[in-house]
Amino acid sequence: MSQALKRADMAKRGARSASSKLPAITQPARESSAAPNPQSAIPGVSEATLRKLAKLGIASPFDLVLHLPLRYEDETRLLPIHAVPHGQTVLVEGEIVHSEITYRPRRTLVCQVRDSVDSEAGKPGNRSLLHIRFLNFYGSQARVLAKGVRVRLFGEIRDGYFGPEMVHPKYRVVREGEPLSAALTPVYPTTAGLNQAQLRKSIDQALATCDLSDTLAFASEPGCAVLQKLLLPEFAASARVLHHPPPDADANAFAQRSHPAWRRIKFDELLAQQLSMRLNHERRRELRAAPLASCKRLVPALLAALPFILTPAQKKSLAEISADLRRPHPMQRLLQGDVGSGKTIVAALGALQAIESGYQVAVMAPTEILAEQHYRKFLSWLAPLGIKVAWLAGNLKKKERQAALAEIAEGVAPIAVGTHALFQEHVAFARLGLAIIDEQHRFGVHQRLALGAAANGGKLKREPHRLMMSATPIPRTLAMTYMADLDVSLIDKLPPGRQAIVTKLVSDARRIEVIARVHEACRAGRQVYWVCPLIEESEKLQLQTALDTHRALSQALPDIRVGLVHGRLASDQKTAAMDAFSRNEIQLLVATTVIEVGVDVPNASLMVIEHAERMGLSQLHQLRGRVGRASGPVAQSLCILLFQKPLGELARERLKIIFENTDGFEIARHDLRLRGPGEFLGARQSGVPLLRFADIESDLDLLDAARAAAAQILEHEPAIAERHLARWLGDKQNYLRV
């Protein structure tokens, strides 16, 4: 099949599945049959160019319209060389007064250009002399750039050894008084072998042929009103202006993307996202799930057995989950709460409702240590109630594994706890009613898909309810965008009696003092974690560091029982080490970051984190949450962040934030700012399409408006929603969330 045919076929399939999954939304009705289909291939370009365009995510003419400039170059003004602040990218003009090819240290074309703007003002001198250098050049270029030639140069002026210099500027030989370009020059994101001129040509063609009619401005009252309120121009005009800024354009507004044309495009993008999230949310109400309503026996029994009572925030979350489970539609709820807020017990109580209603529960965690911790907690809570808890992880022996699989398939085990091994194809639940997924953002989209398959592969042709848990607090802006299709329960207060954790930043040079502090704590009957860093380049290196640290600390503290746990240990060894630590047989536990999530030893009140400068904010916060878990009169908890100098700027900022903040939300907000939503969400693997133009922090007003407009449009003008989504997402709609 040819590329074009394949694409057309894919587009068709996309359209079909979109309409089958979104019953309220049919394919966009086109006003005239001559209007080009935004999904169709791009006419008039070669196969090779099509492939390059595909690399840029461009598959249709409309994608070209939305291939907006990365930045703009201002070649509308000539600046005098001496007046340009170094580091600024500008256009200058002058006469070449010297030109030569030098060979040391490498072949270089060096020219000196005398600034004509400046010399006309009668201020000649060194400061108006610009050095330009080309490290890669053709002989023909050297001949063109000869003494006496007048050139216009565009590039960044830097502070060179001989004064101001430009390296590899864009240049053009000009006659005196030649007119400047009238408008800003757009610069597009591109890929090897595709130059700006080619892109520009294709984009212009697309601008001329595509249907750019507004999806909002005319027919839709709610859409129209919001555009007027925000003073946003029409779509077509906006797209044209961004590709061809007018001569009088405010260069700054274009560069900062605050120009109304930019804002209109961002608004449209945000609106498309809000519409699709809302539709997703609604679509779930059309799916069937088993209503799980019984909570008279098991839930009260566990509540009565607990040594504590639920906090109001836990009660409220449980009530929300319980109400969702009763409905005949799949729950999709995120249970959010800072580390140590007590999510697990809430999840367990939800699980009991499902079990009492005659269904199975799957509990998944992203790492084995965490899964095992859950397993043991669930076991201790549920076994006394006569409930069999199955365990399934990657490294089970074949026999154990088969036994677990059989228990799950036959329904003997009402609940199974494990890692992503639970997702795998051959795991068939007899009656899966509820899936609980801890730290859900760490699972990839494929695994989430597989879970659906596992449930449907069983005898039950219904969706399971889903409860996700996350200790990564989601900033409001993210919750409003990428997570807008989830219902959220929030545990916003820690259980009572927790002490605040004091954080100290200590240079690695003072390691000996830190070891003395650890010694003191252990002798006072408290327990200590010593965390070795994640070394991304090498798991082996990380292991080595942990082993070395363990040896060094054992030697330095002969009267203290020092243990070691790391990712490479067999799982029974890990369990043994963690158990010994929980029973206080180990006083000082050296650990790699495997303990990052979920580990719960209340007597541990001191944590030392090595190479804290290498760790991410949320990781540090999660680690720190392992101490300070005791309720009652335990001494103050302390977290010592050891860092090694010199500190990079980002590391310094991270350490400052973690030092100054204990509130997970505040830390998450900084984290989002430092890393951006993609990294923050782990969206690379989760498959959520990221916003290309809008910035959820700085475009908050647009986001608020888009959110309100989406609700209105879906209610009053579904045809407009449909058209808008077709334009912005095309066949990508189904990828949004599984």
Ligand code: ADP
């Ligand atoms: P996380 O939200 O980080 O998963 P956990 O569920 O592990 O937190 O709970 C942390 C600790 O707090 C556990 O030891 C748990 O038993 C305890 N806990 C949970 N709820 C309460 C409560 N209401 N009162 C006192 N302790 C609680």
Ligand code: MG
């Ligand atoms: Mg937890």
